[in-house]
Amino acid sequence: MRPTKIVCVGWNYRSHIKELKSKLPEEPTIFFKPVSCLIGNGDEIIIPKGVTNVQHEVELALIYGKECKHVSESDAMGYISHVAVFNDVSARDLQWKARDEGNTWDLAKGMDTFGPMSEPIPKESAGDLQNLELELTVNDEVRQKGNTANMIFTLPWLVSYVSRYITMCEGDILITGTPEGVSEIRPGDTVVARIQNIGTLTNKVRSE
Numbered sequence: 154m155r156p157t158k159i160v161c162v163g164w165n166y167r168s169h170i171k172e173l174k175s176k177l178p179e180e181p182t183i184f185f186k187p188v189s190c191l192i193g194n195g196d197e198i199i200i201p202k203g204v205t206n207v208q209h210e211v212e213l214a215l216i217y218g219k220e221c222k223h224v225s226e227s228d229a230m231g232y233i234s235h236v237a238v239f240n241d242v243s244a245r246d247l248q249w250k251a252r253d254e255g256n257t258w259d260l261a262k263g264m265d266t267f268g269p270m271s272e273p274i275p276k277e278s279a280g281d282l283q284n285l286e287l288e289l290t291v292n293d294e295v296r297q298k299g300n301t302a303n304m305i306f307t308l309p310w311l312v313s314y315v316s317r318y319i320t321m322c323e324g325d326i327l328i329t330g331t332p333e334g335v336s337e338i339r340p341g342d343t344v345v346a347r348i349q350n351i352g353t354l355t356n357k358v359r360s361e
Contacts, residue, residue, distance in 0.1 A: 155324060156322075156325045157188070157322050157324070157325055158322075159185060159187070159325070160183060160185060160328075161183070161185065161241060161328045162182070162327070162328065163181070163330065164178055164181070164330065165330025165331075166303055166330055166331065168303065168332050168333035177305070180314075181306050181311065185259070185262075186263050186328075190262075190264060190265060190266065191270060192269050193269070193272070194272065196356060197359050198242055198267070198344065198357070199266045199360070199361055200339075200340060200361060201265075202360070202361050207242060207243070207244055207245070207337065208243050208336060208338065209291070209297070210240060210241035210242070210331035211239075211332070211347075212328045212329055212330060212331050213236065213238075213282070213329045214237040214238070214326050215276075215312065215326070215328075216235040216237065216324065217233060217321045217327070218232065218233065218234025218235070220232075220321065221316050223316055224316045226309045226310055226313040229312035230308065230312065232321070233276050233312065234275065236279050237271045237352070238346050238352050238353065239270045239271075239328045240268075240270075240344065241267075242267035243262055243335075244260070244262075247260055248262070269354055271352045271353065271354040279351050280349075282308055283302055283304070283307060283308060284301060284302045285300065285301045286300055287348050288347045288348075291336070291344055291345075292343055293345075295334075296334045297334035298334065299331075303332065304329065304330060311329060312327065339358060340358055340359050340360040343355065343356075343357050
C-alpha cells in the first residue's frame with residue numbers, strides 16, 4: 154500500500170547533534186517528506202539545477218500496519234508491521250538557509266528522488282530494532298556508522314509521541330533520525346546504506 158505521508162524525526166542521535174553544534178532537544182523535531190520523493194533500490198538520486206550541497210542521512214524506517222492514533226508507549230510497536238533502510242537525502246544549503254530565516258525544511262527535504270528506501274521486510278525478521286548497526290558508504294568509503302541503541306528518543310516513545318498529534322495510516326512511514334557523519338554527495342557517486350538484519354540500499358547520484 155502506498156503511504157499517505159512520510160513523517161520524519163530530526164536530531165535523534167547525540168552524535169549527530171554534536172556534529173551540527175545544536176542543542177540536545179527536549180522533544181523531537183518533526184517534519185514531513187512528500188511521498189513523491191520516494192525511490193527504490195537501484196534508482197538514481199537526482200540533484201536539481203542550482204542545488205549546491207546535497208547530503209545523505211541513513212535512517213531506520215518504520216512502516217505502519219494499521220491506523221495509529223493516541224497509542225501508549227507500551228502498545229506502540231504493535232502498530233508497526235515492516236521496517237526498511239531509508240536515506241533522508243537533504244539539500245543542506247537550502248535547509249540551513251531556511252533554518253536561519255525561520256522557515257520550514259519542506260523544499261530542502263522533499264525534492265523528487267530525495268527519499269530512497271529499501272524493500273520493507275516484516276518487523277519480526279529484523280530482531281531487536283533498538284540495537285541495530287547502521288552504516289553508509291559513498292564510493293566504498295565509510296561516512297556514517299551508528300547503532301539504534303544510541304537514539305535520544307526510543308522507537309516506542311516516538312511512535313506514541315507522533316500518535317498524540319498525527320493519525321498515521323496503514324502504509325505510512327516514520328523515519329527515525331540519523332547518526333553522525335553526514336556529508337555531501339555529488340554526481341557520479343554511489344551511495345550504499347545498510348542496516349543490520351534489514352538490508353542494503355544502493356543509489357547512484359546524477360545531476361539534472
